[in-house]
Amino acid sequence: QQRTAAARAFFHKPQIIFADEPTGALDSKSANDLLQRLEEMNKSFDTTIVMVTHDPVAASFAERVIMLKDGQIHTQLYQEGRSKQAFYEDIVHLQSVLGGVSNDI
Structure with missing residues (x-):
C-alpha cells in the first residue's frame, strides 16, 4: 500500500x-x-x-530538519553540503542532547 x-x-x-x-x-x-x-x-x-519522521536516517536525506520538543520548534539543522553520514550523526547527537528520545524529529 x-x-x-x-x-x-x-x-x-x-x-x-x-x-x-x-x-x-x-x-x-x-x-x-x-x-x-x-x-x-x-x-x-x-x-x-x-x-x-522519527527516523534519523530518513531525516538525513533532508536539506533541513526541524526538531520539535514539547510541541514547539526547538531548533533547526541544515545539511549545508555535509555528507548524509555527517548530517545523520549531527541529528543523532542533537536527539541525545534533547533528552535521548527519537520521537522529537
Whole structure:
C-alpha cells in the first residue's frame, strides 16, 4: 500500500509532497529506495517534501530538519553540503542532547 501511494504521488510530479512516516512500514531496501526517489523529486522537479519522521536516517536525506520538543520548534539543522553520514550523526547527537528520545524529529 505504501509503495503504491508513493508511486501515485511521483507520477503526477506535484509541487509539494506531504510524507507522514513514509518509511515506517517498509523494509530497509524499499525505505532507502523511497528516500532516494524523494530526494530525486526534490532536486529534479523542485518538489518540496514535508516529511514527519522519527527516523534519523530518513531525516538525513533532508536539506533541513526541524526538531520539535514539547510541541514547539526547538531548533533547526541544515545539511549545508555535509555528507548524509555527517548530517545523520549531527541529528543523532542533537536527539541525545534533547533528552535521548527519537520521537522529537
